[in-house]
């Protein structure tokens with residue numbers, strides 16, 4: 001009966017069209033074949049799991065459906081000592097390289113081999129080469145794939161079977177994750193970097209603060225970050241428990257990508273730009289969770305325990321279980337592992353090792369900031385081992401062109417070939433048991449950098465300053 | 480392809496600290512080959528052995544106790560399987576004979592890896608998990624877990640995960656049945672976003688990426 005028809009019948013389509021959407025929704029909607037099945041634009045493989053995925057596909061008699069959209073690189077277990085070949089310090093590691101190479105060739109995918117001029121850590125080379133682009137879906141069998149979300153692409157880490165699925169079908173079966181917004185107000189103070197912001201966020205809201213969600217970082221402090229800093233921030237979202245991270249692409253993003261090897265050119269670049277400029281969350285888009293961070297309150301940070309959540313300002317002390325919001329057993333175990341006591345200041349703790357590298361902090365600007373601190377200084381004799389591992393061949397070349405390698409070497413750092421290196425212990429090279437290491441990486445889990453190794457994660461600046469002091473130190477405290 | 484799972488009664492390993500990451504489940508050093516097998520002996524290696532090299536067992540770790548050596552169900556803590564996304568964790572568990580993990584919460588990647596490898600991921604509250612005892616029954620027909628004391632607890636699984644586990648299905652085979660829908664999406668997308676298709680973008684310049 002006409003009078004009872006109600007307004008919703010006629011207004012429904014308009015409401016649907018105007019429903020405010022998040023950036024995640026926009027990318028997801030563009031890729032959803034049906035709910036639960038999404039198209040995947042790019043797949044990146046590495047030698048640690050790449051051969052396994054390609055071999056499993058082959059033995060099932062399934063070809064890679066779009067080899068031009070698949071890339072593989074040697075980064076995880078490849079040796080990073082100068083003069084390297086296929087040999088690895090990880091027992092049996094060479095087979096991973098040899099088999100990945102053979103499988104990549106057979107599948108017709110692009111491979112960045114051990115000493116290819118474009119080789120490097122997956123999440124470093126993908127942006128450098130314009131493999132990741134705003135609005136794409138990209139997956140890799142690696143938990144820090146969300147790093148590439150800094151470009152406004154939906155990029156996430158998958159397991160090997162999912163990699164097989166993506167390779168064979170160009171799709172993944174995956175439910176739409178929910179969206180979370182982290183709005184960063186104000187501006188980071190001078191001397192405070194993206195790594196500090198990330199550790200501050202995780203220490204404040206917990207290692208599960210974004211569990212299973214896609215975190216969109218927004219706000220003036222994020223817009224002010226350059227692309228390398230945005231990648232550091234997005235990289236650490238994994239340690240926040242996130243499914244992935246997103247940062248809406250802007251002119252900074254476009255300028256960074258233009259002309260990259262695999263980026264579109266000419267009229268297609270213009271078409272892409274038009275699409276990319278629409279990639280943002282609507283003003284009142286529905287986020288499942290939303291938090292605000294005041295960038296001005298962030299201080300240089302360092303971890304004291306065995307989770308990135310266990311972090312405090314570098315000028316701080318080891319907190320009590322209550323202050324850290326931890327169960328007493330968890331707190332006690334972390335302290336025992338790290339050889340620390342409640343109330344101890346972080347600054348001044350003697351260190352045995354220093355590591356600058358990883359997909360978190362191994363880009364040119366990271367190396368530049370560390371080198372600025374090391375210039376004219378030397379690593380303390382008590383530090384057994386200090387090394388810097390550029391994230392890619394391109395970073396290494398650019399750093400060498402600027403003379404950074406010389407500064408690092410003169411200071412007493414080893415200058416390595418690109419790769420993941422001592423970011424994680426693969427069974428070969430490691431720091432020693434009980435050794436205290438300051439590291440620009442993203443994980444301080446037990447035995448991450450070697451059995452029994454005590455890792456403190458922090459910015460490249462604090463790693464450099466601590467290496468010079470022989471103790472955990474802030475750059476401004478160096479003589 | 481995993482074996483279909485309907486109902487299983489088996490010894491249940493009690494090892495439930497929170498945040499047991501994939502490196503605890505299988506240390507990277509134990510991932511020796513490029514394939515999915517040969518991993519069972521490396522399961523929990525850093526906890527299970529006093530000396531992982533000589534395989535000298537640690538008598539304090541429950542997997543070494545007679546009643547849990549043949550455990551096929553793992554009673555775990557919150558956020559189980561966090562850390563690296565390595566699927567080896569699920570492969571090692573499966574190869575060792577585990578067919579179910581019961582925990583207050585799962586890392587989402589690990590949850591998916593369990594399903595794909597025939598391991599039923601069961602979410603139950605911590606108080607329940609810690610009181611289940613051994614043996615435990617996991618039933619995918621009734622969607623319940625029954626503890627040693629006879630108490631029965633319902634649990635949930637996404638429908639697709641349940642189907643895959645019950646039928647022992649391979650997800651690739653499932654998806655390839657939808658090839659027509661995928662092809663239609665591809666055709667439309669090539670018109671909508673030509674810049675995303677590498678064969679439509681001019682050939683890449685060779686050489687290094689320096690800018």
Ligand code: SF4
Nearest residue numbers: 144358359420423424
């Ligand atoms: S650098 Fe470290 S965190 Fe990044 S991909 Fe490599 S191993 Fe993983």
